[in-house]
Amino acid sequence: MHQTHRDAEDIQDDDLLLRRITPASHTALQPDGTRILTGFAFRERNDECSMYVAKEVTHEKVLSCGFPTQEIVEVRAGDVRKLGYMIVREPDNCDNSHVFAKAKAYKSRGQIAKDCKALAELVNAHNARVAREGAQ
Amino acid sequence: MAQALHLPNFIELKRLRQDQESNRRQWSGVKSLQSPAWLKEIYDRISALKLLEENWDSYGGLPVAETAIKAVRVLLSNLDIEDLPTPHVAPLPDGGIGLHWRVGARDLEIEVEPNGKVHYLQTNVGEESIPGDVHSLPEAQNALDWVLGK
Numbered sequence: 001m002h003q004t005h006r007d008a009e010d011i012q013d014d015d016l017l018l019r020r021i022t023p024a025s026h027t028a029l030q031p032d033g034t035r036i037l038t039g040f041a042f043r044e045r046n047d048e049c050s051m052y053v054a055k056e057v058t059h060e061k062v063l064s065c066g067f068p069t070q071e072i073v074e075v076r077a078g079d080v081r082k083l084g085y086m087i088v089r090e091p092d093n094c095d096n097s098h099v100f101a102k103a104k105a106y107k108s109r110g111q112i113a114k115d116c117k118a119l120a121e122l123v124n125a126h127n128a129r130v131a132r133e134g135a136q
Numbered sequence: 137m138a139q140a141l142h143l144p145n146f147i148e149l150k151r152l153r154q155d156q157e158s159n160r161r162q163w164s165g166v167k168s169l170q171s172p173a174w175l176k177e178i179y180d181r182i183s184a185l186k187l188l189e190e191n192w193d194s195y196g197g198l199p200v201a202e203t204a205i206k207a208v209r210v211l212l213s214n215l216d217i218e219d220l221p222t223p224h225v226a227p228l229p230d231g232g233i234g235l236h237w238r239v240g241a242r243d244l245e246i247e248v249e250p251n252g253k254v255h256y257l258q259t260n261v262g263e264e265s266i267p268g269d270v271h272s273l274p275e276a277q278n279a280l281d282w283v284l285g286k
Contacts, residue, residue, distance in 0.1 A: 110267030
């Protein structure tokens with residue numbers, strides 16, 4: 001049966017979404033000792049990226065639903081939408097704040113890889129900015 | 137006593153040239169023995185991916201497919217990778233394998249599907265990524281050469 005998905009209007013573009021990552025698999029060590037996030041961090045088996053709404057849940061709660069080695073990365077809801085995705089609410093066993101990113105129109109494997117990379121690069125740029133500010 | 141130099145006669149020279157030509161033909165398709173130091177470590181990491189169980193990523197990720205492991209081995213053992221830095225190896229949630237390199241501002245993600253199909257994503261950091269499909273070893277080589285700016 002065809003299921004209709006709806007973008008959650010109560011989630012603002014500036015709201016942060018939390019995504020569990022597995023650092024050993026999703027981050028790559030650079031020659032300068034820093035770690036960068038790869039696009040693989042946002043890939044999912046069904047091409048619908050699971051996240052949690054940060055203002056409604058704690059990092060600890062989200063981590064408690066994963067594995068001990070996992071960490072959290074944050075992306076802005078507006079950045080996910082700009083790439084052509086709806087943010088669909090779907091409470092799961094972990095928390096009611098669970099959402100997933102659903103493409104508004106069909107996207108090929110290459111397009112999805114490109115979108116995941118764009119999100120990873122936003123996280124990398126943010127982390128680099130925070131590291132620079134911390135060093136000053 | 138000085139040892140006499142053996143100077144081949146013309147017939148021997150001709151045979152020598154034929155042997156050299158034959159050797160060139162025999163070995164020209166064989167990859168250099170100068171494999172990068174990281175190759176063994178990467179093969180071990182790829183083999184270790186077999187141990188991952190379903191839901192390894194806490195989002196329902198599938199175990200890595202044997203076909204993907206074989207495809208990555210074929211890829212790495214048939215390409216000129218001597219100048220590349222160690223890649224980052226990642227399992228993919230559909231049972232495939234990802235390889236990642238970043239050299240300066242050039243970033244390359246290679247994705248091997250569980251059925252062995254290969255794709256790449258080239259990104260100049262700060263710019264839009266360019267996805268592509270790999271249908272042959274020369275295409276894969278081009279993608280790798282790009283990350284080194286060749």
